[in-house]
Amino acid sequence: MILPMDDKAEQEKTPEPLLIRRILAGERELFHDLIRPYERGAFILAYSILRNREDAEEAVQQAMLNIFSRLSQLDDVERFKQWAMRVVENEAKMYRRKRRQHLYESIDASSQDSAEGKAFRPRQFADWRDLPSDVVEQTEVRQAIWKALDELPDIYREVFVLRDVQHLDVAETAQVLEISEPAVKTRLHRARLMMRESLTPMFAKPKGSIWERWKGMNPWLAAKR
């Protein structure tokens, strides 16, 4: 398991642009330090495209090799993160094509695009219970979240992973996916509502009395709470 604090400390010791220059000058062993902070993100991004852990691991290995080979082509060393994630994204998609999954993907992509323009209407309105921070230590909770992510259509899953799991900003996400910033925002909005919808049965407060349920449906009473 990667410890993010260690990664940050490492980054502070040697700034990324300097690390890149030294690797290009021949200090190959520093490549390990360069990619360490991005391993987890690269894996999750590849997984979001391939939805198979073994395939994602293999795609990340190849992508990291590609990053090393093409490092001299990086135009702006300040944008290494976006560039590296773009390489991972391309490699995972290439891997998927090799596996002939594109036959299914092309059908999905067209239906996803047409759905994008329509507003998403939530169907689940149950209140969520308060979640202690250690709730994510529960295996069934983690499995439910992975499953909800799996069930998102491809174009929403990638945006969700970059923005809300890897915490890239809108501009960085747009650069990785080569889409516009408004498209990132639209897809993210939909992805979040879909994730919430999928996970509501697991995290909803236990149902109370009929009165409580009716009160929840009635805006006049809800307003007086």
Add this chain to the structure above:
Amino acid sequence: MGTLEGDEPMVSCKTIIAHLSEYLDGDATPEMRQKIEKHLRRCHRCTAVYDSTRKMLVITGDERVFQIPAGFSERLHSFLDATLAKM
């Protein structure tokens, strides 16, 4: 639900849901933020959607949820060492 009493008509639930994501990111305009907050004070259903989306983002953003496979990092660096040695 979008037309409760008040000084001016409340914006609809549909409008609130459409702007929820930008509100959560702190990107809503001051005017929209005010409308959303006014609406949320009175609409239980939109509050439930807002609150649960916020909670969902907290748990999905937790590093413990999406863990990489055991030994992933070691295998990656061994693979790179072995492959780069041949290049």
